[in-house]
Structures are given as structure tokens and as C-alpha cells.
Amino acid sequence: MDGGKEVKVLIVRGLLILACSVSGYAIAYYSFPSHGILGSLIGLVLGCLTALFVIKMEQAIRKVSLRVIFGGVVGMIVGLLIAFLFAYGLNFITDIKEKYQIAPWIYAIWTSVMGYLGLVLGSKKVEELFNLFGHGQSKENKDYRILDTSTIIDGRLADICDTGFLEGTLIVPRFVLDELQYIADSSDSMKRSRGRRGLDILNRMQKSAGITIEIVDQDFPRIKSVDAKLVALAKKMNGKIITNDFNLNKVAELQGIRILNVNELANALKPVVLPGEVMTVKIIKEGKEAGQGVAYLDDGTMIIVDNAQRHQGATVEALVTSVLQTTAGRMIFSELKDIVNDKKSFGSDARQ
Structure with missing residues (x-):
């Protein structure tokens, strides 16, 4: 607000x-x-x-949805009507009415009980009622994708939305929006800039063609952690959580929640590199092993080049020998093309 x-x-x-x-x-x-x-x-x-x-x-x-309020009001009205009909029938029982003078108290108790039961049952069972008449079918089939705070601040999801690969409605819980605002108001300059970046990215996503940002007011007051609230909301809405938080990913998967991880998407979209391919790279620094050089692709993929330490700062041609996929990303191992050619030439001469 x-x-x-x-x-x-x-x-x-x-x-x-x-x-x-x-x-x-x-x-x-x-x-x-x-x-x-x-x-x-x-x-x-x-x-x-x-x-x-x-x-x-x-x-x-x-904090309650309009459908639940509607169900509660209708249920209470039905309960009060049942109480009225019961009271009307009670008027014919003269013994109770004349001898004991307890009819008004019976009316009050019965009206309170039926009104309360109608309110509670109507608000709890309204979803089943809508499903019974076919109005809830679209809700069950709807693909709810819930954003967490780290994904919004990260910003890569906004780029995906701009490309048109992602369309439809994205859910932003009110407690995630409150956390973004809290971070944006932080006294720490780094946190403050991250929070404001998240709010700017959210505004940008709202303007993306084909994307609708829906703010959900559903909250879980007894749950303190935002991650735990996200899991509870995903369970309630039968939705998926879009995140790049490793810990949230694991916790949600243990509870049967489907996760759409932005980091996994980024790794899947990296160009496929096969052993035997030749790459032109710039050696940035020396590697951990003696003689190794380290280079990087534009997407941040690390390339280990054997015997390239002496070429630090220079651009070389490397022949890919193997590719290793790790939880942190992908690593490519290679050798200098000239050295590989020399080995092949030496082996050919030795056979002759």
C-alpha cells in the first residue's frame, strides 16, 4: 500500500x-x-x-477471496431460513410455548447454531459447489505459476517474458510484495537497490505483452517464513513455484510441489558443445592444475584449457575433450589445438 x-x-x-x-x-x-x-x-x-x-x-x-465470502453469506442465509422454518413449526407445540415459556430461548439457540453452521459450511464447501456445477473445472486446469522474491529481483524472467516464450498469468503473493517493499526500504544500500530493482522489474513485467501479473492476498499468519508461505500457497492453489533459490527448490520438491527453476532453464538453453569441436577463446587466468588456463564463454561457462597458462591474456584455439555438468553449472575441458595436432603428427610419424 x-x-x-x-x-x-x-x-x-x-x-x-x-x-x-x-x-x-x-x-x-x-x-x-x-x-x-x-x-x-x-x-x-x-x-x-x-x-x-x-x-x-x-x-x-x-484477505479472504470473494468466492469464499459469497459462499459464507449464502450458507448463513440458508441456515437462518432453516431456523425460521423450525421456529414456525415450534409455534404449534403449545405445551412448550405456554407451560415452560422457553420458546424464545430455543429460537435464539437454534438461530445461532444454524446461522453459524451455514456460514462455516458455505465458506468451506463453496469450491466443491462450483466444481459440482462445472464452474470450478477451469480453476483445476489452470496453470498457476507463483513467483518468489529472488526470481523477481534476478530479472532474467522479465527477459524471458519479453521474448514471448512465457505467456499467461503469473501469481505474486501479497507477502512477497511486502518483502520486496521491506527490502526496498532497508537502511542497507545494497539491499535497498536490490529491492527497488525487484519492484522496477515487476512493473516491467506488468507491461509485457501476453503477461498478466495477479496479486494474491492469501496469507498464512501462523507461518513466519516467506519460503514456507510460498510452499503452503502452492499446495493450496495446486500451482508451481518459479524460483532460483536452491534451498526453496529442495524443500518444495520434498513436499511434492513442482518447481520451475530459472537457473536450470538457463543451463538448458546454453549451446551444446561436443567433444572434438574447436573453440576460439581468450585465456583469462591460470587454472588450479599446473599449466592450465581458464577461459569463459559469453554465458559464463568455464573452459579449462590444458597447457594454456603461458598464453594468459591471448586468444587461442582449443579442442574440446569433455564436458562436465555440475549443480553449479557446466565446465568444458579442452586442449590447445596446436598441441593436439602435434600429438597426432608425432603418432603418425611413429607408426611409419
């Missing part, structure tokens, strides 16, 4: 508290004049408490 909206909400809540407090004071003053100023002050406090209760209810309801 930005500053302007927050101020407006505070003003509206303040006016609500003021109106309820004044109304409570006036109701107590005119209804119970014999109690004097004490009764009026009690009415003012009760009015203020009523306003605070309404504000708390508003904050809780705002």
Missing part, C-alpha cells in the same frame, strides 16, 4: 471511530438519562469498541 492510499484509509477509519463513539454517547445519553454522565461515557466507549471491531473484521475479510 502506498503512502497516499494509507493516509486515506487512516482518515476513513478515524471518521468511523469518531462517528461510532459520538453515536454511542448520544444513544446512551437519550436512552438512559438517569445514569447521567457515566452512562454516556460507557456508551462512548462501547461505540469506540464497536468501530475497532468493525475495522478488525474489515482487515480479516479483505
Whole structure:
């Protein structure tokens, strides 16, 4: 929530508290004049408490989806109708009505019970009701892809969206957005720049053709960790998590959540290099083993070149001997082309 909206909400809540407090004071003053100023002050406090209760209810309801609210309201109405029909039938039982004078209390209890059951069952079973009539089919088949904070800050996903390879709706939970804002407001300059970069990238993705960013207000107050909340949300929505966080990847997979890892996608898109190919590379530094030189491709892939340490800073031709895929990425082992040719030439002379 930005500053302007927050101020407006505070003003509206303040006016609500003021109106309820004044109304409570006036109701107590005119209804119970014999109690004097004490009764009026009690009415003012009760009015203020009523306003605070309404504000708390508003904050809780705002986190609930419209479908759940609709189901709860319909269920409560059905429950109250059943209670009314029961009360109507109870009027014909004269013994209860005339002898014991307990009918009003039975009405109150039955109405409360049926209203509560209707509210709870309606809000919990509304999804099954929609599925029963076919309206929930699209929800089950919908491909929910949930973004985590690290993926948004990383920025590579925005580049993928711009290319048109990724389309549809991407889910950004409210608690992820809150974490981004918290990082952007950090006193640490590095964290602050990362947070602001994440917000800028999110705005950029919203403008990408074919991409819709949907903010989901669903939260899990009892869960403190953002990663754990992401896993819980993915379970509830039967969705996938897009991330580049190694730890979140492992935790989610253990719980049966499908993961779309940006790092794995980047590794899969790297050009295929086969043993025997010749590459032109620049030796950047010396390797760990004696005589080795290290070079890098444009995508960051490390190339180990045997006997190339003396060519540091120069561009050489290397012949690929093997490719090693690791969790950190891909490594290519090679030899200088000239040395390989010399070996072949020496072997040919020896056979002759």
C-alpha cells in the first residue's frame, strides 16, 4: 500500500471511530438519562469498541477471496431460513410455548447454531459447489505459476517474458510484495537497490505483452517464513513455484510441489558443445592444475584449457575433450589445438 492510499484509509477509519463513539454517547445519553454522565461515557466507549471491531473484521475479510465470502453469506442465509422454518413449526407445540415459556430461548439457540453452521459450511464447501456445477473445472486446469522474491529481483524472467516464450498469468503473493517493499526500504544500500530493482522489474513485467501479473492476498499468519508461505500457497492453489533459490527448490520438491527453476532453464538453453569441436577463446587466468588456463564463454561457462597458462591474456584455439555438468553449472575441458595436432603428427610419424 502506498503512502497516499494509507493516509486515506487512516482518515476513513478515524471518521468511523469518531462517528461510532459520538453515536454511542448520544444513544446512551437519550436512552438512559438517569445514569447521567457515566452512562454516556460507557456508551462512548462501547461505540469506540464497536468501530475497532468493525475495522478488525474489515482487515480479516479483505484477505479472504470473494468466492469464499459469497459462499459464507449464502450458507448463513440458508441456515437462518432453516431456523425460521423450525421456529414456525415450534409455534404449534403449545405445551412448550405456554407451560415452560422457553420458546424464545430455543429460537435464539437454534438461530445461532444454524446461522453459524451455514456460514462455516458455505465458506468451506463453496469450491466443491462450483466444481459440482462445472464452474470450478477451469480453476483445476489452470496453470498457476507463483513467483518468489529472488526470481523477481534476478530479472532474467522479465527477459524471458519479453521474448514471448512465457505467456499467461503469473501469481505474486501479497507477502512477497511486502518483502520486496521491506527490502526496498532497508537502511542497507545494497539491499535497498536490490529491492527497488525487484519492484522496477515487476512493473516491467506488468507491461509485457501476453503477461498478466495477479496479486494474491492469501496469507498464512501462523507461518513466519516467506519460503514456507510460498510452499503452503502452492499446495493450496495446486500451482508451481518459479524460483532460483536452491534451498526453496529442495524443500518444495520434498513436499511434492513442482518447481520451475530459472537457473536450470538457463543451463538448458546454453549451446551444446561436443567433444572434438574447436573453440576460439581468450585465456583469462591460470587454472588450479599446473599449466592450465581458464577461459569463459559469453554465458559464463568455464573452459579449462590444458597447457594454456603461458598464453594468459591471448586468444587461442582449443579442442574440446569433455564436458562436465555440475549443480553449479557446466565446465568444458579442452586442449590447445596446436598441441593436439602435434600429438597426432608425432603418432603418425611413429607408426611409419
